[in-house]
Amino acid sequence: MTANHPKRKNALVPKSAKSILWPVVIVLSVLLADQISKILALRYLAETESVAVLGRFLMFTLVYNEGGAMGTNLGSSTYYLIASILILLFVMYYIYLARRDRTMAFTLSFVAGGALGNIIDRIRLGKVVDFIDVDIPDVSLFGRELERWWTFNIADSAITCAIIVLLVRLLFHRPHPTTKPQTGNIASS
Secondary structure, eight states: OOTTSOOOOOOSSOHHHHHHHHHHHHHHHHHHHHHHHHHHHHHHOOBTOEEEEETBTEEEEEEEESSOGGGOOSSOHHHHHHHHHHHHHHHHHHHHHTTTSHHHHHHHHHHHHHHHHHHHHHHHHSSEEEEEEEEEEEEEETTEEEEEOOOBOHHHHHHHHHHHHHHHHHHHOOOOOOOOOOOOOOOOO
């Protein structure tokens, strides 16, 4: 290009749309992986029968969860549906706000994709499909003996991993101080 004809910028795709593209791809990827895995679980697993994948350490066991994470039951399935939708809206708003901070936007996108996957289950079935069954060392937790981890799904995994990344970032990431333009006193004579 000559000096009279500067290089054109891609005016068809606004900069703000480019910064939100990857978070949308992540949300859709998590949602797709979650829903496909649940369709397969519903098709090939009988309820409460376990299929060993890695011995007793990792099994696929179809269960339905009408409550919340880790077996909580704070209300009806409708309560969890409404709470999930409100949280999803909040997370999507923060993805938009953090769209230029890739780490934050990408991490929140995993939370949104997972939440959306479980919301679809609650709307479609009235409960969430869980099937990943992992053995852990026996633990006494809040007066309860825990021999296996709670059964979960890909959406739950995406949310949990993203929350761990967010906590690590909050604890160990120190933002670089921004330098403010110095204003000098202009001495007038």
